[in-house]
Amino acid sequence: MDKLKALFVTEALELIADLERVLLEFEKDLHNEESVQVIFRVMHTLKGSASMFGFDTLSALTHDLETVYDAIRDGKIIATLEILDITLKSVDHLKKVIHDPSLGNSDLLKKHHDLLTAIKKVAQLHHDEIGADYSIGKSFLATYYIYCKPSFSIFKNGTNPLFLIDDLVALGDALVLPRMDLLPDFNHMNPGECYTSFEVILVTDKPAAEISGVFIFVEDACEIIIEKISEANLLLHDSFVARMKGDHDLSVAPFGLEIVMRLAENATVTPEAKSVQFVATRVDSSSIRVASDKLDELMNLVSELVTSQARLSLLAEQHGLAELTNVSENMEKITRRLRDNAFNICLVPIESLVIRFQRLVRDLSKELKKEIDFVAEGTDTELDRSIIEKVTDPILHILRNCLDHGIESPEERVRQGKKKEGKINLKAFHSGTSVVIQIKDDGRGVDIEKVRQKAIAKGLIKKETLYSEQEIIDLIFSPGFSTADQITDVSGRGVGMDIVRRNIESIQGEVTLTSILGQGTTISIKLPLTLSIVDGMLVQIGDSKYILPLTAIDKCYEIEARRISSDLSQKHVFDGMLLPVFNLHQVFREKANEHGVIQIIKIAYEAFPIGITVDQVIGEYQAVMKPLGNMYHDQDEFSGATILGDGSVALVIDTDKLIKQLTAKVVENNVLVN
Amino acid sequence: MESDILQSQSYLTFRLGDEIFAASVLSVIEILELSKITKVPGSPHFMRGVINLRGNVLPVIDARLKFGLPRIDDTVNTCVMVLSIECEEQKITIGALVDAVQEVLEIDRKDIQPAPSIGSKYRTEFIDGMVKRNDDFIMVLDLDLVFSQDEIMLLQNTEGNVA
Numbered sequence: 153m154d155k156l157k158a159l160f161v162t163e164a165l166e167l168i169a170d171l172e173r174v175l176l177e178f179e180k181d182l183h184n185e186e187s188v189q190v191i192f193r194v195m196h197t198l199k200g201s202a203s204m205f206g207f208d209t210l211s212a213l214t215h216d217l218e219t220v221y222d223a224i225r226d227g228k229i230i231a232t233l234e235i236l237d238i239t240l241k242s243v244d245h246l247k248k249v250i251h252d253p254s255l256g257n258s259d260l261l262k263k264h265h266d267l268l269t270a271i272k273k274v275a276q277l278h279h280d281e282i283g284a285d286y287s288i289g290k291s292f293l294a295t296y297y298i299y300c301k302p303s304f305s306i307f308k309n310g311t312n313p314l315f316l317i318d319d320l321v322a323l324g325d326a327l328v329l330p331r332m333d334l335l336p337d338f339n340h341m342n343p344g345e346c347y348t349s350f351e352v353i354l355v356t357d358k359p360a361a362e363i364s365g366v367f368i369f370v371e372d373a374c375e376i377i378i379e380k381i382s383e384a385n386l387l388l389h390d391s392f393v394a395r396m397k398g399d400h401d402l403s404v405a406p407f408g409l410e411i412v413m414r415l416a417e418n419a420t421v422t423p424e425a426k427s428v429q430f431v432a433t434r435v436d437s438s439s440i441r442v443a444s445d446k447l448d449e450l451m452n453l454v455s456e457l458v459t460s461q462a463r464l465s466l467l468a469e470q471h472g473l474a475e476l477t478n479v480s481e482n483m484e485k486i487t488r489r490l491r492d493n494a495f496n497i498c499l500v501p502i503e504s505l506v507i508r509f510q511r512l513v514r515d516l517s518k519e520l521k522k523e524i525d526f527v528a529e530g531t532d533t534e535l536d537r538s539i540i541e542k543v544t545d546p547i548l549h550i551l552r553n554c555l556d557h558g559i560e561s562p563e564e565r566v567r568q569g570k571k572k573e574g575k576i577n578l579k580a581f582h583s584g585t586s587v588v589i590q591i592k593d594d595g596r597g598v599d600i601e602k603v604r605q606k607a608i609a610k611g612l613i614k615k616e617t618l619y620s621e622q623e624i625i626d627l628i629f630s631p632g633f634s635t636a637d638q639i640t641d642v643s644g645r646g647v648g649m650d651i652v653r654r655n656i657e658s659i660q661g662e663v664t665l666t667s668i669l670g671q672g673t674t675i676s677i678k679l680p681l682t683l684s685i686v687d688g689m690l691v692q693i694g695d696s697k698y699i700l701p702l703t704a705i706d707k708c709y710e711i712e713a714r715r716i717s718s719d720l721s722q723k724h725v726f727d728g729m730l731l732p733v734f735n736l737h738q739v740f741r742e743k744a745n746e747h748g749v750i751q752i753i754k755i756a757y758e759a760f761p762i763g764i765t766v767d768q769v770i771g772e773y774q775a776v777m778k779p780l781g782n783m784y785h786d787q788d789e790f791s792g793a794t795i796l797g798d799g800s801v802a803l804v805i806d807t808d809k810l811i812k813q814l815t816a817k818v819v820e821n822n823v824l825v826n
Numbered sequence: 827m828e829s830d831i832l833q834s835q836s837y838l839t840f841r842l843g844d845e846i847f848a849a850s851v852l853s854v855i856e857i858l859e860l861s862k863i864t865k866v867p868g869s870p871h872f873m874r875g876v877i878n879l880r881g882n883v884l885p886v887i888d889a890r891l892k893f894g895l896p897r898i899d900d901t902v903n904t905c906v907m908v909l910s911i912e913c914e915e916q917k918i919t920i921g922a923l924v925d926a927v928q929e930v931l932e933i934d935r936k937d938i939q940p941a942p943s944i945g946s947k948y949r950t951e952f953i954d955g956m957v958k959r960n961d962d963f964i965m966v967l968d969l970d971l972v973f974s975q976d977e978i979m980l981l982q983n984t985e986g987n988v989a
Contacts (some may be wrong), residue, residue: 459881693973696864740867780876782918783885784866793864793876793883801864801876 160205162441164250166199166753172243173507175236176514182231198246209264210246216240216271218808238270243462264696292447293324293357297412299377306373308344313374318349321368324356325387326587327396333405350377351406356383367371379409381416392416405495418468444537447498451684454494455776458685459795461487462773465798489687491774492562499681500533504581506531509551509578511751516555523562523573524555527725534581541678542659543589546652550591550675551576553649558595558673569669570594587681600624600666615696629653654692660791687805690773690796691753691766694742697802699794700774706754706761708769713750716765721818722765726752731765734814757811764807775804789813834934835837839964840907840924843895846964847924848931849959852965853918853969858906858928872924877906883907886921892972893952902927931964933957938966 171194172237178187202211207297210211223229245267248260298320302313316327324358329351336347354363386392395415398404407415460588461484467689468480476604535543559565559574566572577592598622607613608628631650645760649665656663688699700787709726716722717772720738723730733752737744745767752763775794784790789810790803837848858879863886865875870873876883886906891897903926910919939954952972957964 456881555921743866778881778883780883781885782916783873783920784869787866787868789868790866795878795881799878800862800876803864803876804867817868 153239157205159205160201161250164198164207164210165247166219167194167806168243168246168250168363169504169507170194170200172240173244175240176507176510179233182233182236183227186224188221188231192218192225196219207250209255210249213242213246213249213264213268213271216268217277220271220275228556229275235274238267238274240628242267251536271772276540278557286578290631293385293522294380295362295382295384295417295786296352296354296356296360297379297381298354298363298461299375299378299406299409299410300352300367300728301375301406302636303375304345304347304371306346307369309373311370311373312352313346313348316370317352320354320363323358323363323366324354325385326355327353327393329396329746331404331406335508343789346824349406349411351396353386353412355387356477357510358512363551364544364796375411379413381413386416391418400430416683421432422814429506442497447537451498455492455684457487457774458491458774462795462797463648463799464797471606487662493686494777495536498537499538500540501532501534505529505540505547505726506578508544509547512548512551513555513576516552522559523557524559525573525575526578527575528578528580533582533587535679536681539659539661542655543661543677543679546655546663546677547578547589547591549648549652551578554591554593554673558593558597562594583678586678589677589679591677592672594672597673598625598628598665599669600667602674603627622666625667628665629663645788676766684777686773686775686777686804688773688794689753690770690802691751692768693736693740694744694764696740696742697796699773699802699804700755700805701752704755705755709752709763710749711752713745713748716744716750719743720814724752726754729759731763733765734811736766739814754809755811757808762811764811775802833933836933837964837966838907839931841926841928842890842893843923846928846935846959846962848964848966849909849969851930853909853911855908855910858908858921860900860904860906860923877921878918879908879921884919884921886923887946888923890923890925892922898925909969913970925968931959933966941965 166175166638171191174187174190177425178191182189195214199211199214199218202208202214220229220235220239224231224235229235245260245263249264252260255264295311300313300316305314320326321328331349331351332347334347335341341347343446356363356682360380363378367374392415396407396412431497461480461662464480465484468476475615485606509528510526513524513526551782554576559576560568560570562572565574576595577590577778579590579592581588581590604613604619604627607624608615612630614621621802629649629652653663656677656679663675663679667676686699687702689702689705691698691700710726715724716733718733718735718738720735722733723737724733725731731752731754735744736742751766751769753766753769754761754763761787773794773796778793780790782785790805791809792804793801794804828882836851838851838854839846839848841847843951847977856879863875863877863908866873869875873885874888874889875883878884884906902953905927906921906923907927908919910917912918930970937939939957952967954966954968957966974979
């Protein structure tokens with residue numbers, strides 16, 4: 153039973169999170185009937201399972217809430233922000249109650265009763281204010297598209313297609329469009345053959361099976377398409393009907409399912425209909441719950457498999473047996489697919505995070521008396537579960553900073569000619585192999601001059617030295633900076649930003665901040681898709697093998713070894729372009745190859761491409777990442793190591809960081825020379 | 827404080843150059859034959875690189891260089907002692923490259939004499955004490971100190987300053 157209860161708790165927490173999300177959505181549009189439906193349904197489910205598992209306090213509170221939303225649904229109560237406020241408070245309360253269902257904590261007990269009375273009061277208070285025409289015709293109507301093209305010889309079976317159509321029309325409201333495009337000219341017409349096909353738009357509450365039942369006896373004699381095109385009654389949409397009817401020209405070809413679907417979509421792009429679709433997809437996606445340690449185990453096994461696979465490939469190559477090679481190549485394909493699938497399973501859309509962010513923004517903006525418009529985009533972007541866990545706190549921190557220091561008070565905003573509501577935009581998107589989460593506000597921005605003064609006072613930079621704006625802004629992330637108490641007044645930023653950066657770098661991410669004074673700040677967090685396996689290119693440099701991430705590699709060139717000088721950085725022309733090249737032999741103190749050819753690998757680096765020298769490109773390699781450990785903590789040009797097929801270890805190069813270091817070194821050397 | 831049972835402890839002895847050292851067996855996990863070491867460019871000179879320890883990456887420290895002895899070519903006796911040491915309240919596993927591993931000895935706590943100042947040949951702060959065995963002296967090491975992270979960082983920094 154305890155196990156079941158634990159299961160209930162996870163499920164209930166998920167339901168509560170769902171509820172929170174819909175409630176926040178509802179807050180934006182209090183007339184959205186669909187939201188009310190969803191809220192009611194989630195509450196109902198929650199109440200049901202709570203009482204089943206003996207969480208009586210939980211179910212009692214949910215029951216009262218449900219009553220309120222039932223009344224809203226039936227138009228007996230009008231939804232107000234007050235109701236919503238109490239609901240959200242109750243939701244918070246539920247989260248606590250679920251861990252202490254007997255209300256052992258006296259605070260909790262008191263809160264519980266307060267909420268119960270509050271809910272009852274709300275239900276009473278609004279009971280009289282009945283909206284006049286607020287009743288909603290509850291229905292499960294759906295619109296189907298049916299295409300029926302009887303075979304030419306259908307009359308010979310004694311079937312009259314018109315009867316079929318009659319049967320269809322009997323199921324509900326229908327728009328029947330006969331199509332006679334196949335009608336031959338008079339001389340070739342055979343009166344014993346059927347040339348007419350039918351397109352029917354049917355609105356019915358009957359299931360699809362009943363529709364196909366109409367055609368049960370003529371399945372072989374007709375070409376039939378039955379497809380649900382909308383959850384709503386499309387015949388009520390005039391534009392859709394008009395488009396379907398066309399100009400009553402019977403000789404036009406059938407529209408076909410695709411076009412009708414598109415028309416249906418166009419016709420229903422009202423917010424109301426959109427949310428219908430949204431709900432529908434939510435219900436349809438079937439999923440199962442899996443304990444996360446099982447997933448970890450799966451990932452570990454896949455990693456081991458990939459390593460063993462590398463060993464097998466090497467053996468097959470060494471022995472040169474055709475059959476073995478065959479098997480090994482086949483295995484490699486399967487391994488790769490298994491790996492990709494296992495990865496996908498571990499990916500979670502960041503949507504789950506966004507609810508928490510929305511809630512924080514809502515609560516904090518009320519507290520700070522600021523008006524904030526929080527918009528989240530790209531919430532379906534997926535990230536590895538472990539990364540999501542680690543990135544939550546930094547983002548919460550950034551948002552808190554945004555609200556507290558970034559966005560000005562409404563009065564101040566108006567004085568500056570800005571809109572009264574501050575805007576915070578959270579945007580997630582893919583960029584190459586990384587996912588970028590961008591948090592943008594239109595607040596007061598960072599005052600670079602003040603940051604500079606502060607940094608000088610703190611002894612972080614020297615007064616005489618000139619720094620670029622970006623360098624100054626980067627100071628916000630330095631540890632000494634954040635601990636200063638007054639800094640909030642000065643820069644508006646910087647509280648604990650060093651911790652934000654450290655947390656994000658610990659998962660191989662990057663965080664950057666750009667800001668325009670008076671116009672706002674943008675913080676970008678760049679994260680890797682996954683941490684455990686990377687697709688890489690195995691290369692030989694001197695005596696050692698290294699892995700370069702495949703995604704960083706743009707192109708490979710060959711060059712005669714004697715043309716490479718022993719300088720750290722040099723320039724060569726490839727494809728008619730001057731490419732800066734770093735001599736990695738020199739960097740890694742590997743023996744330089746003086747004869748034959750050297751491969752130059754062109755790497756996509758931030759703003760411009762960079763070449764690096766390697767002796768030989770061995771091939772593609774799936775690198776299972778192993779941490780190098782604390783001992784090599786300072787060497788972040790290597791993101792880890794991997795075990796090769798022969799059991800030796802190869803280092804995985806983080807090209808971005810390596811090139812950054814090398815460029816810094818070159819600049820430093822130049823400064824010394826000058 | 828220490829009870830009688832702890833008076834006598836097992837130590838593993840190993841050789842570096844002409845000297846014999848002893849390390850508590852409690853810290854030694856296993857002894858590996860020398861396999862291919864992958865060097866990590868840009869790391870301190872006494873960090874020989876990393877090896878594959880059953881699918882995990884193990885950093886290997888050259889004990890000779892760490893102790894300030896000259897570097898020599900690896901021999902058939904050269905091996906890696908896999909050690910579990912504690913640094914900054916964290917258990918980490920590292921490999922230490924030594925010239926040869928010898929035997930396990932029972933050493934009575936009271937036989938360990940304080941280390942005399944033995945000139946600048948060794949860095950004496952790592953040495954717990956000395957034990958006389960036949961005609962030789964064995965140096966008992968405090969492994970946590972020898973390989974602790976702080977110490978490594980310190981060396982790294984000094985090296986950086988010199989270069």
